[in-house]
Amino acid sequence: MLAIFGRPETWNWLLMFHVLTAFVLVGASLVVTSASLMAARSADQNLVTMLRGVAFRTNLVLVLLGGSLAEKEYPDESRHLAGSMPERASALSQASSRGYC
Amino acid sequence: VGELPPETTASEWAKLRRRMSKYDWLSFHLLGAVFFLAGAVAFHVLQLCAARRERPSEIASLLGLTRVPELAIRVGAVLALAFGIWLAYVDKEVPHYTITDEWILAAIGLWVFANALGERGARIYHEARALADRLAVDGDAASTQLRALVRSPRAAMLVWASTGTVVAILVLMIWKPGAP
Numbered sequence: 001m002l003a004i005f006g007r008p009e010t011w012n013w014l015l016m017f018h019v020l021t022a023f024v025l026v027g028a029s030l031v032v033t034s035a036s037l038m039a040a041r042s043a044d045q046n047l048v049t050m051l052r053g054v055a056f057r058t059n060l061v062l063v064l065l066g067g068s069l070a071e072k073e074y075p076d077e078s079r080h081l082a083g084s085m086p087e088r089a090s091a092l093s094q095a096s097s098r099g100y101c
Numbered sequence: 102v103g104e105l106p107p108e109t110t111a112s113e114w115a116k117l118r119r120r121m122s123k124y125d126w127l128s129f130h131l132l133g134a135v136f137f138l139a140g141a142v143a144f145h146v147l148q149l150c151a152a153r154r155e156r157p158s159e160i161a162s163l164l165g166l167t168r169v170p171e172l173a174i175r176v177g178a179v180l181a182l183a184f185g186i187w188l189a190y191v192d193k194e195v196p197h198y199t200i201t202d203e204w205i206l207a208a209i210g211l212w213v214f215a216n217a218l219g220e221r222g223a224r225i226y227h228e229a230r231a232l233a234d235r236l237a238v239d240g241d242a243a244s245t246q247l248r249a250l251v252r253s254p255r256a257a258m259l260v261w262a263s264t265g266t267v268v269a270i271l272v273l274m275i276w277k278p279g280a281p
Binding site for chain 1: 135138139140141142143146147150154156158159162163165166169170173268271272275276
């Protein structure tokens, strides 16, 4: 919630990247799950192979990539991007005075 | 157990409103955004996979799977809009934001535009799905008409433009231009 309400302006790009990769992760997981379920129910061997291929490639490219990027919310290195400690402290105090946190 | 008198229901509603913080309303708004954009990602992945296939049964299966992301997009669009407007309406709980802020009005306008584009693009894919279903039970032979529908540049342009517009809404929600 701090990331949403009480963040410095310089964190916007990080939040945008984090949110977009999270959407990719959830969307790709949906594809993997639905394709795998359909493959498990299908009797046509060609269709099963195709659906398993779709699930595998989506998992490999999007789920793993999206997952590994989305979990990097605010690593320690973000302080270099987010400005100095006084700037962050000032942003937090502003957010606190507005009742955000 | 009979129906509650109206005054009791109103009081329950008031109690619920008092118990719900801005974070609770925001979490529903964010859940809607997740459904909306994650559904769009899933739709694009399946649509791109279908465009690379020739057999109608394969195309029918992949486009059939798009029903789940389409439902997620519809539910997410409604949740994000409804709880977003509610968040702006309860301005005493979320100070400084009102429904008449330019960035909120722009986001609502873009929401309408994105849904109109997505709806028109999806209509072409629905047509492709219906044709693929028919061809799959009728010999499962490749068809130029089906290929043209699945690889339609117009449909692709409409759905990608719709997703691009939703990303623009996300940019507005994060940067909040003009907000105090």
